[in-house]
Amino acid sequence: MASAERRLLVLGGFALSVVLFFVVYKPWNLASDFMIGAPVGRDFVNFWTGGHLALTGRLDLLVNFAGYNDFIATTFDHHNPLDERIFSYPPHILPFLVPFAALPFIPATLLWTALNVWLVDRAVCLLAPDAPALRLAACLSPAVVTMVAFGHFGGALAFLAVYALTRADARPAVSGICLALMSVKPQFALGLGVFLLLTGRWRPVVWALPATACLVGLSLVAFGLEPWINFVKWTMPFHAEVLSVYAREALWTVVSLYSALRLMGFSAAAGYGVQCVYAMVALIGAAALAIRCGMTPRVVALGLFAVLAALPYFANYDLAIIAPALTVALFADRPGESRPFLTFVPATLLWMAPVCSSAFDALSLPVVSLGVSAVLLLALYGQAIACRRAAPSVPGLAVAGRMTSGKA
Numbered sequence: 001m002a003s004a005e006r007r008l009l010v011l012g013g014f015a016l017s018v019v020l021f022f023v024v025y026k027p028w029n030l031a032s033d034f035m036i037g038a039p040v041g042r043d044f045v046n047f048w049t050g051g052h053l054a055l056t057g058r059l060d061l062l063v064n065f066a067g068y069n070d071f072i073a074t075t076f077d078h079h080n081p082l083d084e085r086i087f088s089y090p091p092h093i094l095p096f097l098v099p100f101a102a103l104p105f106i107p108a109t110l111l112w113t114a115l116n117v118w119l120v121d122r123a124v125c126l127l128a129p130d131a132p133a134l135r136l137a138a139c140l141s142p143a144v145v146t147m148v149a150f151g152h153f154g155g156a157l158a159f160l161a162v163y164a165l166t167r168a169d170a171r172p173a174v175s176g177i178c179l180a181l182m183s184v185k186p187q188f189a190l191g192l193g194v195f196l197l198l199t200g201r202w203r204p205v206v207w208a209l210p211a212t213a214c215l216v217g218l219s220l221v222a223f224g225l226e227p228w229i230n231f232v233k234w235t236m237p238f239h240a241e242v243l244s245v246y247a248r249e250a251l252w253t254v255v256s257l258y259s260a261l262r263l264m265g266f267s268a269a270a271g272y273g274v275q276c277v278y279a280m281v282a283l284i285g286a287a288a289l290a291i292r293c294g295m296t297p298r299v300v301a302l303g304l305f306a307v308l309a310a311l312p313y314f315a316n317y318d319l320a321i322i323a324p325a326l327t328v329a330l331f332a333d334r335p336g337e338s339r340p341f342l343t344f345v346p347a348t349l350l351w352m353a354p355v356c357s358s359a360f361d362a363l364s365l366p367v368v369s370l371g372v373s374a375v376l377l378l379a380l381y382g383q384a385i386a387c388r389r390a391a392p393s394v395p396g397l398a399v400a401g402r403m404t405s406g407k408a
Contacts, residue, residue, distance in 0.1 A: 005344050006331050009351055010137045017145035017355050024358065025149050037076040038109040041151025043085075045072060048108055050087045051101025054094045059223060062087045063230040076105075088239060091227035092219040093184035113148055116155030116320075120144055123159040123324035126166055127297045128332055138327040146354040147320035150253075154320030157182055158304075161192060162325060165300050168201040176207025183212045188314075188321070191283070191307040198287035199303075243313055244268045251313075255357050257373040258312035260366030272312065278373065279310030285380040293387045297332060298341050301325035302379055309376050316354040316368075326350070339386040346375045 021027065027039035036045045049072060053061050061067045065086060073079050100108040117139055124135045138144065147154040160178040168175045179196075182189040193205045219227070242251070246262040257278050261271040286306035290299050304322045308314050329341045330351070342350065349356075349371045357368040 006137075009344075009348060010140060010331075013142045013351055013355070014140040014145065016352070017142040020355050020358060021145065021149055036072070036078045038106045040113055040148055041109045042149060044109050044112055044151030045076060045105075046085060046087055047097050047112070047151070047153075048101050048105055049075070050089070050094060051097030051099075054098055054223060055101055059091075059227050060230075062227065063234040086235070086238060088235060089184055090186060090231055091223060092215045094227070095215075095218055095222060096184070109151065112151065112153075116147065116153055117144065119155035119159040120320065120324055123155070123162045124328060126159070126162045127300065127325060127328045131328070131332065134327050134331055137331055138324045141320075141323045141327060142352055142355040143317070143319040143323040143326075147317045150315075150317040152315075152317045152320070154318060154323070157185060157188065157321045158324050161188075161304055161307075161321060162300060164192065164196070164204060165303060166295050168196060168204045168295070172201075172203035173207045175204035176209075177211045179204055179208035180211030180215060183208075183215065187311055188307065188318075191310050192304075195283055195287060195290075195303055195307050198283060199290040239313075253315040253317065253357070254313055255316050255319075255353065255369045255372055256312050256314050257309070257369060260369035260373070263366045263369075275310075275312045282306040282310055282376055282380070285377075285384070289380065289383055289387060293383075297325055297328040298383060301329040301341075302376070302383060305376050305379070309373060316357040319354050339382060339389075342375070342379055342382070346378055350375045 025034045025042070027035055029035065035042055038044070049068075050062065053059055053071075061071055065084070068086065069084050072085070100112055103111065120138050121135045124131065124138045128134050143154070160182050164175040164178040164182075179189055179193060182192065189208075193208065196202070196205055216228075243258075246259075246268070251259060256275070258271045258275040261274055262268070266274075283306050286299070286303045290303060293299050295303075301322060304325055308318060308321060330347055341347075349368075353368050353372050
């Protein structure tokens with residue numbers, strides 16, 4: 001990609017994200033329908049509330065739909081019956097939320113936001129240690145701006161996932177701990193574990209099992225068994241029903257292939273069937289590239305992209321998980337890799353997807369969901385051709401060896 005195109009994509013994407021942030025999200029209006037209690041981090045209210053309820057011993061409210069929303073409405077003076085929410089994470093996330101809940105809400109929100117943006121920066125450093133321009137580009141990406149607006153922890157997941165993939169061979173135990181920490185978002189951790197197994201990197205997965213058990217044990221010691229019983233009996237079935245029935249008002253940020261098919265009128269069975277086939281193609285294709293080429297930044301980007309796209313439920317702010325690797329794959333100079341990772345049009349679609357999804361969602365058009373799914377297949381095909389043509393002497397493959405060994 002030419003330098004002018006890179007600048008246009010980065011600066012244009014950031015400018016459009018900022019315009020959307022101020023025009024649609026209205027951060028100055030804390031009594032609006034979008035922001036709750038702080039000018040950024042709309043959904044951080046769930047994380048802070050979960051930690052607060054854990055601190056005060058009121059964990060029963062996590063599975064009390066009416067009580068949970070009444071607590072949020074009263075605490076944050078946010079009385080909007082159309083903005084009902086649930087706490088959707090497994091109980092072993094609570095020990096990580098309690099320190100934030102011990103702070104006042106706005107300082108906690110700002111600390112959470114800064115930490116996740118910093119971890120996006122650190123994830124880029126794992127792939128390109130001496131590239132400050134790439135670190136800035138990743139932090140300005142529409143995916144990261146969207147993550148900041150919604151208050152999710154894509155930066156933490158990005159850092160853990162990139163570390164787990166690039167250091168799986170050299171440091172399997174630490175990579176396994178990273179995978180275990182990601183189990184607070186279980187569907188993503190499971191997908192990444194499957195991807196590692198498909199590439200033959202089974203040792204981090206083995207290490208992740210006792211590490212995850214320790215995290216679960218910590219939550220049991222701290223909060224007892226009841227939150228886990230409630231999570232299995234109420235939270236998981238609730239989410240399954242929302243996804244199967246396709247409650248569009250609750251899934252308006254979702255950009256998966258499954259959501260596109262449901263929006264087009266297909267049944268849940270058809271949507272899940274196509275999603276499963278797509279998931280197998282994407283994961284196996286990305287794993288084959290990893291085996292052949294090693295964990296280069298491009299392969300890491302495609303691996304994380306495949307893991308995310310394989311899920312029937314992932315939102316536009318979740319694209320922040322792939323933002324660091326995608327930034328390096330798109331914009332870093334790669335001597336010997338003559339074929340571009342993506343040409344300008346599909347690169348623009350993928351880079352702009354988080355901010356464009358809101359506009360197309362308002363029109364009930366699954367353009368972004370279908371486009372993102374197609375771009376992954378296009379990128380996998382392009383890299384497969386590039387890998388087939390590459391010779392062992394190509395510098396890019398030497399980089400792959402260093403990345404795989406954990407020395408890069």
